[in-house]
Amino acid sequence: MNQLRAVLAALLVIGLLITAGCGTGQENSQSEQQNNQITANGLADTKSKSSASGQQLKKVKLIIYFPNENGEKLLAADRTVNLAGTDKYSAAVNELLQGPKKGEGTNVIPKNTQLLNTGIDNAGIVTVNFNNAFVKNFTGGSTGELMLIGSIVDTLTNFQEVKAVRFYVEGKPLDALSGHMDLTAPVTRIKNIL
Amino acid sequence: MSKKIIFLFLSLMFLVQAVCSASVPTVRDFRYSILKASADENYLHMEIKLDSVNQKYNLQVNPDNNKQLLLTIFNTRLKNDNLKQIDLDGTIAQQISFQQKGNDIQAVISLPYNAGLADYKSHLLSQERHLSGSALTIDVKKMPNKPNNMSLSAVAGHTIVLDPGHGGSDSGAVGPDGIMEKTITLAVAQKVYNILVSNGAAVVMTRTTDKDVYAPNDSAAEELQARVNVAEFLKNTDIFISIHANSFTNPTANGTETFYYGPSYQGQQLASFVQSEMIQANGLTDRGTSEANFYVLKHTSMPSILIELAFISNYNEESLLNSDTFQTLMAQAICRGINKYFQAE
Structure with missing residues (x-):
């Protein structure tokens, strides 16, 4: 029995050594896969369970985006959120506001940004209404702006019914953030940063 | 029985290590010389001996230090420690230091001036006639500070609107040392203006001082429309060039980028030139x-483009952006690009 254990342990260590030993260049494959895996948000899993109070506990899988370290493109990240007491658009944006976990990219959300509310109209235009920190604490740059607006728009347009996103701050329409993107019209999916 | 297993295990470990180290090529030797490029111009010629052929490497300005060239030789080891730090001529380059960084060797070439002024080339020579292996050669030359008198014949007679990004109540992005985007964009635009005008172009700037184009504390959209109006209200504006410095939350982000509006083929052409x-x-x-x-x-x-010169949020690029030499270098490059665009038209 002891011998068997020793054999198993040795094999395990050897296995680890061989896989860890010479290998390089495998880090990229994961992010590439994620980028190809653009599925519609909310469709992956819509299991519903009835809670004691009769309310529906809905768990939904989302794909959200964070910029890579050099601000060249967005990286996809998976989240499972509970929609009890919120809507899926707010849930998705709030996941973005919490920032990336380790290895998911870099944080681009201006400090103290809060989502006040979201809505959707018949044409599939989602409105997102942030507090003033969204503009006041934004640090600028074409890249900063593209990555911030892009991560929100591309996350929300993962929901099949969403066509574009209109930005608001403290209830007022936001026409430009810091002198680059045209936000006067709803922003459609930005494909060239995915 | 268990002894046999331990022996087997140990020998396998050695085998794995041996396979790994045998496949890694090494940097064997380094030497340099000063050669004549012309009667009054020297260049630094460096040779790095490798025992591999078709070695993969990369040579660029160090994004974290603009007085360094950074050479990465992928998947190699240093043969001996004598190569760690070597003094060079002192005028064209001060020193080269080799260091093991993970699987790669990184060689830092320190310069006594801004790397934007370094003219550098690299070649990989295979030495089939001698021993196995190859030599990686790097030639570095310091470019003279060129004055503004560039000859750009194709811009003459064209109307160009230059838009120095931000200004007045809007500082634009601010770097870690407090340098403001609005200051850099105006300085570079003024240099571009001088070069283009001296070559016969009609140039109009959306602002020539540190001010808002529309009104102080105006809305961002009003301000942007006011800049557009400068180009639209003029007759025969041929191209519109907006000059900016980039920024990102991650301070390591770096580099130069040019934006154009999708449907415009000419905008795309201008951007790429x-x-x-x-x-x-x-x-x-x-x-x-x-x-x-x-x-x-x-x-x-x-046709219009928006230029992001470099990242003001990156400590090293901020100091580049703030230097007169770099601003001149970029202004000249922008003008050469504009000239090529009109030549191609």
Whole structure:
């Protein structure tokens, strides 16, 4: 029995050594896969369970985006959120506001940004209404702006019914953030940063 | 029985290590010399001996230190420690130091001047006639500070609107040392203006001082429309060029990029001419040209581009952006790009 254990342990260590030993260049494959895996948000899993109070506990899988370290493109990240007491658009944006976990990219959300509310109209235009920190604490740059607006728009347009996103701050329409993107019209999916 | 297993295990470990180290090529030797490029110009010729052929490497300006060239030789080891730090001529380059960084060797070439002024080339020579292996050669030359008298014949007679990004109550992005984007964009635009005007172009700037174009504390959209209006209200504006410095939350982000508005083929052409001239001149990371839904690009009816010179949020690029030499280098590159665009038309 002891011998068997020793054999198993040795094999395990050897296995680890061989896989860890010479290998390089495998880090990229994961992010590439994620980028190809653009599925519609909310469709992956819509299991519903009835809670004691009769309310529906809905768990939904989302794909959200964070910029890579050099601000060249967005990286996809998976989240499972509970929609009890919120809507899926707010849930998705709030996941973005919490920032990336380790290895998911870099944080681009201006400090103290809060989502006040979201809505959707018949044409599939989602409105997102942030507090003033969204503009006041934004640090600028074409890249900063593209990555911030892009991560929100591309996350929300993962929901099949969403066509574009209109930005608001403290209830007022936001026409430009810091002198680059045209936000006067709803922003459609930005494909060239995915 | 268990002894046999331990023996088997140990020998396998050695085998794995042996296979790994045998497949890793090494850097064997280094030497340099000073050669004549012309009667009054020298260049530094460096040779790095490798025992591999078709070695993969990369040579660029260090994005974290603009007085260094950074050479990465992938998947190699240092043969001996004598190579760790070698003094060079002192005028063209001060020192080269080799260091093991993970699987790669990184060689830092320190310069006594801004790397934007370094003209550097690298070649991999295979030495089939001698021993196995190859030699990686790097030639470095310091470019003279060129004055503004450039000859750009194709810009004559064209009307060009220059838009120095931000200004007045809007500082634009601010770097870690407090340098403001609005100051850099105006300085570079003024240099571009001087070169273009001296070559016979009609040039109009959306602002020539540190001010808002529309009104102080105006809305961002009003301000942007006012800049568009300068180009739209003039007759015969041929091209619109907006000059910016980039920024990102992550301070390591770096490089040069040019944006154009998607449907405009001419805008894309102009962007790629200017981008390639800027990269040739500054040696920074080439972020390429990208399509973007930017206000001033979308609402101007003529070919238009928005240039992001470098990242003011990156400590080293901030100091580059703030230097007169770099600003001149970039202004000249932008003008050469504009000239090539009109030549191609």
